[in-house]
Amino acid sequence: MGGPVARSTGSVPFDADRDVPGLIVKFGDYPLHHGGVGAIRSLGRLGIPMYAMTEDRYTPAAASRYLRRAFVWPTTGTEEPERLVEGLLRIGHLIGRPAVLIPTDEEAAVLIAEHQEALADRGRFLFPRVDAKLPRRLASKQGLHELCVEHGIPSPAAAFPQSYDDIVRFAEKARFPLVAKNREAFVRRSRPAVNGTTRIATREGLLTLARDWGDHPGVILQEYLPREEAEDWIVHAYFDADSTPLAMFTGVKVRSWPPHAGMTANAYVVDNPELADLAARFIKQIGFSGVIDLDLRFDRRDGQYKLLDFNPRMGAQFRLFENESGVDVVRAMHLDLTGRTVPEGEQRAGHRYIVENIDLPALLAYRRSGYTTPHAPARASGTELAWLAGDDLRPFFTMLARFVRPGAKHLYQLWRTNRRGGTNSSTAK
Template identity: 80%
Template sequence: MGPDRGVPGLIVKFGDYPLHHGGVGAIRSLGRLGVPMCAITEDRHTPAAASRYLTRAFPWPTTGTEEPARLVAGLLRIGRRIGRPTVLIPTDEEAAVLIAEHQEELAGADFGGFLFPRVAPALPRRLASKQGLHELCAEHGLASPDSVCPQSRNEVEKFAFTARFPVVAKNREAFQRRERPAVAGTTRINTREGLLELARDWGERPGVILQEYLPREQAEDWVVHAYFDENSAPLALFTGVKVRSWPPHAGMTANAYVVDNPELADLAARFVKEIGFTGIIDLDLRFDRRDGQYKLLDFNPRVGAQFRLFESEAGIDVVRAMHLHLTGRDVPEGEQRAGNRYVVENIDLPAYLAYRRSGYVTPHAPARATGTELAWLARDDMMPFFTMLARFVRPGARHLIQLWRTSRRGGTTTK
């Protein structure tokens, strides 16, 4: 039985990030099956809005820090304009958390309601929080980097005089209602002096988590993407290895391969079962060769940007699995297509140059790909690629140069 083409999908995103290949991938994935696809976009000239598989764009500029009531009201207005039950596909933590925390309003709307996996309302927010995730890992015996969550500047100073450097600083929450985050993504801090200097801008209540640094020479970066049903049983589960990211070793996936890893698949499935999660997940783990453990770095309770890396022999990815399941269809079983490669064109070239300079090689990457999925370029849907280029070239080039200069000093780092 094929998908229910009478039930549209809606890409839900909050914030200003128009060059998001995950949303384009979801539009193509279901659109190619004949499912009507809608999307929230920053404007009418984003790559997602340009896709031939998009039935309708809903331009809605947001920051992601709006009051939840305003975002819920906006979603309901869009739902009424679509006029029928619609599957929600969140592509960021803000959207995933909002949907989870307002399930009754969204599911019971007068147009038939939205369709989405029903989950414990507080769980996605906790999973998206670095502190919350670390606590859940400790509760359920899953390895994660040693972490400290300082509650005051004084605690940061005490940590600085006892810590073993380098350490990694991350924003404690996935999204914070403040003018600017404490750190710009994952930040490696090499010295006590560097930590104290950076902490000057954190105020009396630092919104950061400080973690042990897992040296890339002794580690491997793995990813898990999956969809779990209402019993937290996996209907689609995939494992792969990250070859390159941008910024180097600390950012978005730029190049990755599908690699069979039954041990990792079992570990992820057991953790999700224990915490009772339902829906799509995107996990980042680092295998620490020093102690032989997979350490969970990120648990994204939503569609990952690189989800199209993974497709089963039955043609199922996590977005297709979710749409089939929520519309009462069976999800066909099938093995993952091992050896398949995923490339994000606009960031993989600078990532390649940075990794080549560092000499880092991913141990488990196949010598040759069995197939390649490009994030932007597709023969049957060319306009998102050209729209991406038009929006990326000037500001994107300046941004890449800045990141490249940072990477030449050793990555996203503070002395």
């Protein structure tokens, strides 16, 4: 059964190609992903048919009124790439016409880049063409650091130990505290060395942790940028085949979860031409094409914006950003890949984005630490909620049901089974 006829929630001065659908591509088990829901809504409101890969039939994405069809395909990210490509091609066959691929994680972005020819064969899928090796290198902490050094882009000082003995030698000269991160960003690592970003206060603490990292520690040991002397900034953009920005946005991260090191929970749009120029110059130098999500930290001690993370795909909080013409990075990509002009316009300065299920614990944690974010406006010019939307309520309630499981999940499934209408699901194995 097809979904409802999509309607726009606001006037946009452009006409999207409604004959070319979009497909949300995700690998791994993370059903509460607001970015995918945002992309479904963003294009769906323009009347573009939307499809998505989902873990099961009861994810927020599958519940969206703007989703034409959910392809239930549980994955872990550890599958052989050939199997994932085959599954994608089967989904393309079921869709029955060329579709724009919208990756929501590094695994998906890397897979698409490394198997471009197979996925683009006979026009099955549309996506930005890029050097096949570049997304994997950008998603790697070591690869990104090396690219920053090569092109003169500031980044935190870092070391990449190859053995425990390397760590012992590093610890003798290191300045503490420092930060340890997994060298590769992919969730497919079966036994990550550390759980996310880990602050290490002393030499003894480092050596104790390192004993569990094995003979070949897959970590990066990075300079710690104290939050008291830093500001967290984000850049979202879409670059065309010539690495020219067709949509570029900058903002300030107010809160994240886990605190100071995790996913954006609250952010504002703040104009920052210097940061936009830095990002555009780097993208031009490396020749990237597509959507980007960058995390940078401004170090007040030396006045530099230091690049921390480069996500070569749509960021979960991309709906924070939209220009005066109604263009966000996902809309810009769809317009460009379908031969449409991407309208220009200033970004909505002062606009705020809130992820409801993680911003409350983040707020409490930040208040306890006494940390405040410079440059965040005292009052928002408007607010975009990650989950709650008046024209698409089901994803919000689905999120709540899964967020407070198991009791609420069971009640939701009973309600979902008996509710009227719904989205179709099929299995792509």
